[in-house]
Amino acid sequence: MLPLPFRRRPRTPGHAGMWAVLALLLSLASQSAQAIPAYARQTGSACADCHAGAYGPALTPYGMRFKLNGYTDTDGQGTKIPVAAQLTETHSNPKTGPSDTSLTEGDLYLAGRVSDNVGGYIKVEADHTGHNTYNTRLSNVDLRYVAKELKIAGKDTTIGVSVNNSPGFQDPIAALPNASFLAPGGTTATLLNPAAPNSPTNRVIGATVYALYDKVWYAEAGSYRSLAPGTQDELGYNRNGDPGKLSNTGYFRFAYMKDMRTQFFSAGVVALTTKRQLPRAATRDDIDDFGYDLTYQYLGNREHIVQASYVNIYERRDYGQPLPNPAVPGTFESDNGSARDQVTSLAYTFRQTYGLQLSRLKSTGSQSAARYPPFGNPDSTINLITVFWAPFGKDDSWITKGNLKLGATWFRVSRFNGRSSNVFGAPPGAASTDASDLNAFSLSASIAF
Structure with missing residues (x-):
């Protein structure tokens, strides 16, 4: 996955490397997809009908x-403008x-139905990059054509096509990293992880055919x-x-989804296979991802909601060089890796307003002194603790088609570069950085309208 030109230089314990890691960790929590008020206006439903916590991201x-x-679902009460926006202020x-306090993100969503069979989701994101400067980019895209209310062998069937730019983002269960926005960070990761070096997230275009x-x-x-x-x-x-030049790329997903009204359970498998040239003139690496995921929701009467999920994705790599x-x-490392x-993740939500989420993000890989200096070990472990308050977006709240979310997140790094101490390999006598020195705390306020 990391061919010759992406060989990482041995990191120093200086501030530059440490801030780069912290920026990555903070972005994992700030990029979560939220409830889109345009959908609530289109359907006539409150945000809490689609999301376990009224502001999202977890789907019911x-x-x-x-x-x-x-x-494409609608309340039939005329045409709605498929536009929404979100602003996020963060103290890190x-x-x-x-420490830093800034308007970290502004988002514009073009989201909703075009016709009975065509609808979509487009996010344009402006990220804070420095003093009064922002970078605007096209974020997640998911455009769909769907044929509903079909019958095959007497069973209800839905068939659709999704054109999207992030493998896994289109998944309805929203357990895969590109959909849950829970992604391990480190010096290596699988292609299905948006935090992976040279990830394909938002930098590819593809189409999938799906059926329920x-x-x-x-x-x-x-x-x-x-x-x-x-x-x-x-x-x-x-x-x-x-992400390099990808060829012979295939994405496959199969899942069992059981809605039991007050409970929900799913079990799924996923695969992504490709041949990659990075850089584009390099020899090809064969990369195959295989994963499985389990999710459970206890919804009850929506007063107490408990959600649990586990995702495990393994990547096999055959390096071209x-x-x-x-x-x-005088010798070479193995041309195989993984x-x-x-x-x-475990989350509890009270009255779809107050929430607590605990997440453990772990990334591991095969040993390689050339690819993962200074220790040849890319393993990392990050724990996240998040609490939030989302007062609106429910049928009995003052505002049902918009929302506010106040959140606090603790980042706890217990392992980085395969170590808990001196993670950047400082020489004897020099100041060193421990994994716990990468810990951080953030407060955020988001409003969607």
């Missing part, structure tokens, strides 16, 4: 059906380094290709993050 079975139906307080049979069996298959570097640049993405082994001059991402 009702929200999953809305997504499967191509974002890292354990080591200066008998309301419980879900299947999806499709393909992707990476956008040209110039196109990525025009869409607001730095060329250094180019092995790297020289720095530990044994990576694994695991995400465990």
Whole structure:
């Protein structure tokens, strides 16, 4: 996954490397997809009907059906303008380094139905990049055509096509990293992880065909290709993050989804396979992702909601060109490698207003002195603790078609670069950085309208 030009230089314990890691960790919590008021206005439903917490991102079975139906469901009360917006103010307080308070993100959503069979989701995102400067980019895209109310062998069937730019974002269960926005961060990760180095997230375009049979069996298959570097640049993405040239790419998803009214359970498998050239003139690496996921929701009467999920994705890599082994001059490292991402999450929501979420994000990979200096070990473990308050977006609240969310998140890093101490390999006598020095705390306020 990390060929020759992406070889990482040995990191120093200086501030630059540490701030880069902190920025990555903070972004994992700030990029969560939220309830889109345009959908609430279109359907006549409150935000809490689709989301376990009234502001999102976790979907209820009702929200999953809305997504499967191509974002086209409506209350039939005339045409609604499919536009919404979100603003997020964040105070970041890292354990080591200066605190910062800024308007971190402004989002514009073009989201809703075009016709009975066509609908979509487009997010344009402006991210704070420095003093009074912002970078505008095209974020997640999911455009759909859907045929509903079909019958196959007497069973209800829905068949659709999704054109999207992030493998896994279109998934209705919203457990995969691109949909849940819970992604392990570190020096390696799987292609299905948006925090992976040179991730394909938002930098590819593809189409998948999906079907829901008998309301419980879900299947999806499709393909992707990476956008040209110039196109990525025009869409607001730095060329250094180019995922490379992808070919023979296939995406596959199969899941069992059971809505039991007061409870929901799903079990699924996912695969992504491709041949990648990074940079684009390099030899091809064969990359195959295989994963499984389990989710459970206790919804009850919506006063107490409990959600649990586990995702495990394994990536197999066959490198087109092995790297020289720095530990044994004159030899080469293995041309095979692997990576694994695991995400465990448990959330409790009271009256869809007050919430607590605990998440453990773990990334591991095969040893490689050339690819993962200074220790040859890319393993990382991050724990997130999040509490939030979302007062609106419910049928009995003052505002049902918009919302406010106040949240606090603790980032606890217990392992980075395979170590808990001196994670950047400072020489004897120099100041070192421990994994816990990467801890951070953030407060955020978001409003959607």
